[in-house]
Amino acid sequence: MLAFLKVMNLFIQFKNLGDMLKACFKRVKEIQERFYLIFLKPLNLWPLKHALKQKKVALGTAQYPRMAPYAPNVNGPRTASDAIALAKSKGIEIPYDIYIGFMKKWIRKDADAEYFYRKDEFDPDDWIKWSDFYHDKTGKIPVRFNAKLLESDEAIIAHIAHEMHELNALRRLFEEESGKMPARKLMRHIGQGIPKNLHDQAWEVADKVVRAMREEQ
Incomplete structure (x- = not known):
């Protein structure tokens, strides 16, 4: 029973870590988009890799x-x-x-x-x-x-x-x-x-x- 609880605890920790990583990636994307809108869009300098070819x-x-x-x-x-x-x-x-x-x-x-x-x-x-x-x-x-x-x-x-x-x-x-x-x-x-x-x-x-x-x- 103790081993089972340890496994469940590890699972919960990994799940929380995954949620944290997803939130971080989402935040990075939001910052990237805001940077574009404020600084790059007025100059039409958005990198090609982020645009439709x-x-x-x-x-x-x-x-x-x-x-x-x-x-x-x-x-x-x-x-x-x-x-x-x-x-x-x-x-x-x-x-x-x-x-x-x-x-x-x-x-x-x-x-x-x-x-x-x-x-x-x-x-x-x-x-x-x-x-x-x-x-x-x-x-x-x-x-x-x-x-x-x-x-x-x-x-x-x-x-x-x-x-x-x-x-x-x-x-x-x-x-x-x-x-x-x-x-x-x-x-x-x-x-x-x-x-x-x-x-x-x-x-x-x-x-x-x-x-x-x-x-x-």
């Missing part, structure tokens, strides 16, 4: 987000619904027929957002209709985001602003083209490495929104 493309004036790296949220990741509400509160237009989803199992390495999941079905000379952007079952345009973006309000805003700018502009272009255009022309609008195209312009829009967020704080 962003791919850069050599060509174009804004082929990558200039405001990256993005600040992580002090209070942890947002929910998908919170992220969408945040984007709308910043004036980002999200049409009723667009469905935004955040994917936990993100595979792509070259981007953290995507839409028009059927693009690989088309050859460059094929004609693409605006209706091809819609999901057959939901009747909406699916726009997928890497769920890691939910860890940063700035990343959320930047990427939603980017994708919505492209899609809203494409909607108008397709209307001007009577609802269809060649795949080759579409890719000139949204492809990477093409100066001053929609993809290029969309990062400028995203940077502007993030810059405004930082100035508000």
